[in-house]
Amino acid sequence: MKENFPSRALGDAVEAIASLPGVGSRSALRLALHLLRQPSENISRFAEALGRLATDVHYCKTCHMVCDGDQCPICADARRDSRTICVVESVRDVLSIEATGQYRGVYHVLGGIISPMEGIGPSDLEIASLEERVKALGSCEVIFALSGDVEGETTAFYLYRRIAGEGVKITTLARGLGFGDGLEYADSLTLGRSLEARQPFKP
């Protein structure tokens, strides 16, 4: 499609936008033409905001969350319980859990999940640093907040073998029917597992 554009800058912009996941070439053209209709200061400001992703995003030395300096606001917050570490795959998971407003511990962002299919092994992830954190703390709780698919379970099992030890409590997110969900909407795997993992009723 690119060679059809009479402006190389427009063609390059469309090609760049279309490289984003889930954005087709027609949407990319629509977005590029939308930008082009803006005053040029706005376009420049837009491009600079994206460019700063390359230069101004830092990662927390402790938990590997994105932040502005060496330490993220969560690790720096003395009111958070640094002996409870929630292990997640990505930055997005931290934002999702923070959005619940329910969690007062800290995080550890692995930066991915073990996936032999995609060639991602334990050494590609922030696993050694988790092991060090856990060892340094001595007694702590580590919560596995990983996805429920094969990769997530493989990663959880691998982490368990690396960090299990005296004083280390290891938990995982509860799984079951969604809260408020009726039985008729649950898939049979979820329903079967929920039955198997049934809990004492608390009246």
Add this chain to the structure above:
Amino acid sequence: MKENFPSRALGDAVEAIASLPGVGSRSALRLALHLLRQPSENISRFAEALGRLATDVHYCKTCHMVCDGDQCPICADARRDSRTICVVESVRDVLSIEATGQYRGVYHVLGGIISPMEGIGPSDLEIASLEERVKALGSCEVIFALSGDVEGETTAFYLYRRIAGEGVKITTLARGLGFGDGLEYADSLTLGRSLEARQPFKP
């Protein structure tokens, strides 16, 4: 949502992406995190490609199409018929018509459509320059390739009054049932108009 981001650069990028039409804040976060996972050269190249929309896109002095210099490749192409001018609303319409491979004339990009509701009047559009082009040519054909809604018809009527004259043939795109479409899928307005504007059958 912005204040929740532990990195200001990430928050700014998400906000910028979410300002695009049709992109919600969740998609914006997904796209920003996708970019963030790329090597920083790629992020910078991406941002520069968008930034060049502000600086490197020029407009053809004749037809106002986007291009790289003073004249677009279509106006510069001596094989195109410069006495047939297709009047369109936007850059995107030129790309759509070029994609058909059926048109050998030139274009005139109005840069919008007359819309009293949105406060866009004739003086906001490239109408005076169209009038000059038509006058300079003397005899020519002007094709109105505008949308079929009220704004499109208002604009066509206004243009007609400005450019009509001796030697100026004015035509408009054929409207009717889509080629290959069955009657059962046509809306009743289109079907009614197609009946009214019926054509001699050519066996």
